[in-house]
Amino acid sequence: MGFQISIDADGPRFSAEPGETVLDAALRQGIALPHGCRDGRCGSCAVTLAAGEIDYPGGTPPALAGLGAEQCLTCRAVPRSDLHLDLPARPRPEEPQQVxxxxxxxxxxxxxxxxxxxxxxxxxxxxxxxxxxxxxxxxxxxxxxxxxxxxxxxxxxxxxxxxxxxxxxxxxxxxxxxxxxxxxxxxxxxxxxGDFGLDPTSTAPAILIGGGTGFAPLKSMIEDAIARGQQRPLLLYRGARTRADLYLPDLAPRWAAEHPWFGHQAVLSEPEPDWDGRRGLVHQAVIEDFPDLAGHQVYISGPPAMIEHARPALLARGLDPAALFTDAFVDTSHGN
CATH class of the missing domain: 2.40.30.10 (Translation factors)
Structure with missing residues (x-):
């Protein structure tokens, strides 16, 4: 006998089979819940557990660090009773989309x-x-x-x-x-x-953190902001191992030269000896520059491990959990 799960006051309702995670149950029934790594590491699937009981059979997921006690990760949460979940408030699309x-x-x-x-x-x-x-x-x-x-x-x-x-x-x-x-x-x-992207309802300064090819969606967002003629402050932090991995290196400097609301930093974790830029992990550069992140929004895309380590560090600097947007690039080397 399974359990019934309801989403928000007027959202969808679905059932979970015994031992099935909330996310797997939703996707099986055609209900798209936010998610990323599906391994409890990135926190993209965090929702509020308003009613009911859950278990984490594999142990407490790492991404719960820094989240409130009422939060649960649907990718790892297995219901022990009927559940009611509240999704975080996110800006609604400007117009309906058809997949x-x-x-x-x-x-x-x-x-x-x-x-x-x-x-x-x-x-x-x-x-x-x-x-x-x-x-x-x-x-x-x-x-x-x-x-x-x-x-x-x-x-x-x-x-x-x-x-x-x-x-x-x-x-x-x-x-x-x-x-x-x-x-x-x-x-x-x-x-x-997917639902990653700049919040169109906010004018708060936005920090964009990209690791590796996590630069891709951030590039799309920045070029879209330029095309729309927006003036919202955007600050890009790009992380890579070496200078050779920092592909399309001329783009960010060009954006910065042409648009006063845009800034950028490149951070290398394994730089060549002659590298004179930032060194270390990309999220560490952010927390060094911003001891207080209150009033900012942060958008981070890249490997789940990067997001796993960045999330608690950013929240510890005063970032509102609702102002953190993540896009985990899952390594599917077993079949990719």
Whole structure:
């Protein structure tokens, strides 16, 4: 006998089978709850447990550190009773979106860094795709599996979609991209997906933290802000291992030169001896520069481990949990 789960006062209701996590139950029944790593590390799935009891069979998830006692992580929470959950207040989309499956053609493929490939995809001229900066698409493979990649281009560039793809050792799809995929190859994608993106209702200063190809959705968000003519202060912190991994290095300096509301910092964790910029972990640079984050919003995208370590450090500096937006880039090396 399963348990009944309700979301918000007027949200969806669904059931969970014994031993099934809240997130798995929701996705199985076509209900899209916010989530990222699905391993309890990034905190993207945090919701308020308004009523009911849960267990974490694998132990307390790391991302609970710094969250309130009433918070639960749906990706790891298994119900012990009927539940009522309240989702965090997030800005509603400016207009309804339809998730669609579309064909596309590889227009251009370019190596951006030793382990990062840039793809430009061309959608059908007669079938434009509407998406919000910060969202992602799924590439649909022939065997029915899928691979998720954030849009790196602004919506204004549709029907061209830019992706940044990091090579995953032994990954089936990324190996195809790096070794065999050529221009004019055909792919099928499903989009738009996800709810990451700048809060359009806020004018608070925003700090954008990107690790590796976590730069992709942030690039989309910054270029969209430029296209819209906004003046909201945005400060980008880019993290990479070496200078070679810091792909498209001229973009952020150009944005800063052209737009006084934009600033940037590059932070390398394993820099070359002649590197004269910031060193260490990218989130540490943020907390060094901002001892008090009250009144800011922070958007962080990249590997779950980066988000896992950054979340409690940022919250300890006074950041409101509701002002932290995350996008975890899950390593699917077992099949990617």
């Amino acid at each position: 669609r499956t579309l064909p596309c053609r590889v227009e251009r493929i370019e190596r951006l860094a030793p382990e990062v490939m840039g793809l430009s995809l061309k959608l059908p001229d007669h079938d434009p795709l509407r998406f919000r900066a910060g969202q992602y698409l799924d590439v649909l493979l022939r065997d029915g599996s899928r691979r998720a990649f954030s849009f790196a281009s602004a919506p204004a560039l549709s029907p061209y979609l830019e992706l940044h793809i990091r090579r995953v050792p032994g990954g089936r799809f990324t190996t195809e991209v790096f070794e065999r995929l050529g221009e004019r190859a055909l792919l099928r994608v499903q989009a738009p997906l």
